[in-house]
Amino acid sequence: MGKTLCKLAKKGELKEIAEAARTARFICKKCGRTAEDRKSLCSPVPVEEL
Numbered sequence: 396m397g398k399t400l401c402k403l404a405k406k407g408e409l410k411e412i413a414e415a416a417r418t419a420r421f422i423c424k425k426c427g428r429t430a431e432d433r434k435s436l437c438s439p440v441p442v443e444e445l
């Protein structure tokens with residue numbers, strides 16, 4: 396797995412996270428992180444399913 400937003404969050408890269416959250420379509424079930432691309436999350440689910 397590449398570098399997920401979940402990992403970036405732990406490193407405090409908030410700018411990248413804020414940008415991803417703007418167009419978020421997936422949410423990480425494990426960490427509560429949001430992203431446009433499911434590959435950016437470690438345990439993604441589409442936001443429409445919640």
Ligand SMILES: [Zn+2]
Nearest residue numbers: 401423426437
């Ligand atoms: Zn995660």
